[in-house]
Amino acid sequence: MQRVSLVINGNKVSREIEDRTLLSSLLRDILSLTGTHVGCDTSQCGACVVLVDGKSVKSCTLFAADIDGSKIITIEGLANNGKLHPIQEALKKHHGLQCGFCTPGMVMSVVDLLKNKKNPSDQEIRDWLKGNICRCTGYQNIVAAVKEAASKM
């Protein structure tokens, strides 16, 4: 067992967990933050993406013990006082989601992209989202939403 202390969406959290606990299971199964999805569990789909110390990572491929002391942002930490984050707002407006399973990971990945690139081109957006698989939308509207969010941030 390991004691792991993290700051998740601004809240201090400390838990005694098994060494093999993945960050995705800590979030979902122990802390009930089920906004972070697990799609493939084989590091391919990106549904589980969260920010660890500002960088987007796949929470299904990361031991919680590995990131003791880190700051984590999940999809639950994005909206501010009920007001959606610009990328959430833009996805809603452009129908950038259908079933919504990929969306939390997609959103967290885009947050990381827009931190580093203020006005990404279509190609840059598509390249960045290679690790986020969506089985519904065909990506077109996701790219449109990212562009709009970029222009509003």
Add this chain to the structure above:
Amino acid sequence: MKSFNFHSIKSVKEAQKLASGKSVYLAGGMTTIPAMKHGLASYSDIIDIKNIKDLSGIKVSSKSIRIGAITKHAEVASSKEVRKSISSLALLADGIGDAQVRNRGTIGGSIANNDPTADYPSACLALNATIHTSNRKIHANKFFKDMFETALKKGELIETVEFQIPTKSSYEKFPSPASLYAMVGVYVAKYKSEVIVAVTGAQSVVYRCKEIENALNSNFSASAIDGVKIKSSGLNSDIHASSDYRAHLIKVLAKKAVTGCK
């Protein structure tokens, strides 16, 4: 996943002391963790090497770039020093997997794993790399033994990878759309004394393509590759691509790489 003990350690000595027949070093975990989840591998002890300071950092001299083993792909991709001295290496790192893989995966992990379709092994061969380990220095030519097999001994730790700066170089990869790994990747590096052409994804292990090297050594131009015959026997053939197709890709990518050499 089977349970294990997780150790976060701060020095190479500590790492080697803990290493046993049932342990594994953990860098980015992008290969190790999926393998453990699938039940393909299980360990009693996981030794996290990411807090060992000696394994981090990028150092440039007039002749070479030395990259610490725990340096992440995203760090190599965005490093000003790497971009300036060997831009093809930064571009290679920028094309590995996806953004989240690049935020975790490390150069040491990639080389130690020696996936036959990984990108970095081709850079090591083409850029005359020396792999500095906890025990010795190993030239890239002697490092990559076979599929997922390297010259590393149990418990031996890669500390840094040192690449020789070429006059010009370029890497071209045809990625598998599903895995993002190389269906074939060709790295061309031109030095004063020779041209090196390394190919990944086409055989069970990365190799130097002597036929194309010979052609480029006498005439460094894309058209010099036209007349080269690449035999498809011995090349990988799978659901993604036949050996004939891979033989074709080697030439196409080598020509593109020569044209793109900077």
